[in-house]
Amino acid sequence: MTISVNVRQIVGPEDAARRNTQGLRDGFLVEGLFSEGRINLTYSHLDRMIVCGIVPTSKTLVIDHVKETGTSQFLERREAAIVNIGGGGKVIVANAEYPLAFRDALYVGMGQGAMSFLSDDPDNPAEFYLLSSPAHRNCPTVLITLDMAKKVRMGSAEEANARTINQYVHPEVCESCQLLVGLTMFEAGSVWNTMPAHLHDRRMEVYLYFGMAEATRIFHFMGEPHETRHLVLKSHDAVLSPGWSIHSGAGTGRYSFIWAMAGDNMSFADMDKVPMESLR
Template sequence: MTISVSVRQVVGPQDAARRNTQGLRDGFVIEAMFQPGQVNLTYSHLDRMIVGGVVPTGEKLEIGHVAETGTGQFLERREAAIINIGGAGTVSVGGRNYPLGFQEAVYVGMGEGTLGFASDDPAEPALFYVLSAPAHRTCPTVHITRDMAKKVHLGSAEECNARTINQYVHPDVCESCQLLVGLTMFEPGSVWNTMPAHVHDRRMEVYLYFDMQEATRIFHFLGEPGETRHVVLKNREAVLSPGWSIHSGAGTGRYAFIWAMAGDNMSFTDMDKVPMESLR
């Protein structure tokens, strides 16, 4: 079994402002993560976050040694969170099996060992979304169901952003070293996420857009507030967001997204709000 790993260097705000569409996609967009029978990882130099997709369609897939981390084992000095956005499957680690249904997750503490992935039905495989950040201590591994997630209701129909934020890996749900992970879902007719915009220079963030129709697209906005750009994303594509960048979007139809953060501050309310008049 081969683990495919791509590496993304850090893109600064001045560089981003000069890039064309393909240049922005090369720096920030992660495409084609979820491929049958494959493990595809992206190693970002933004807080050393690793983002990936695992789709078991036959034999069990594993993440054990990843050369790009420079360690003997993938989780030797890392923690991870895995959310299933496909058919039923199982994540195995530390001699234990964690069955994951749709939108269920498992947080895995540092040093737990090789991660294993299997689908209950290869014809309807699990789609395991993997997020991993460096860790300095071991936190307990926890299976997180949708009912366990802390739910925060924000926005309004009038502002086209009525939504529920499901906080999965969060201090109020489970202990982690620096990972924060959640899933945002929208009320019918609401299309805007993270608007009004904000930045948080203490940590990076990554969005995975999913649960979209084939023709649905997300217009995702990035860049410094006074120098914004956009990229167009389709189902199951992710976008990296440096601490200096806004991260906001609007969809042409129904969608949901998984957000994950790593960095210095673990307070979900730690953000610098951007006044609407500052956006350009």
């Protein structure tokens, strides 16, 4: 069997505040997504978001039916976004082939059937990161290169957070039903992301950290503003962020991260900012 599924139930703020380090990791950290020749899928009950890593080598890997969605086909009532963070590869959807180079993305609309994943070179396989949320209407499938993404530059070197937010699945780039997906890249010497912190009470979010040296670690901060906690993450780890939690981090070296949101609206700017003096 080339596909494995892990189900994550919702963790509330009171429960999270009482958990020790391992308990927090069990509830929010997603490890081991990328294994050669396998599909590793985590089904989160936070807005029914699915987080998945797909690494095809010599054989094509296919996502068609996943029992946990309760539908005959995976995309029957879902949309998906795929970002390649490995070697070159291809995704086949509805008999159309889409080549994805490093940091290219593909949005796939609801009802498009099975998705097949291939690597150009089995010795340098693609690493497809897939995100999927429920959908109620079909939107066109679109290939999105890094150059096509909307660029939003934020932060400064003085605050150690100079970065570019590349918005892939975003109303100004690609139509979608519920998903918002992007890639944040940092300038040399900048290590802080999403600080000052904010909340997304109307949406959940998930981060995937990558592009890190083997020894680099991310200190990812979470929790209610008055009750913060942290998780230590390595490259290719993902972290689930409920609407009640801040989501911010600092790295011991250079890194990038992919963010994805699902929930009530499509407004990237819909957030509740948290004053620095409110953090505990």
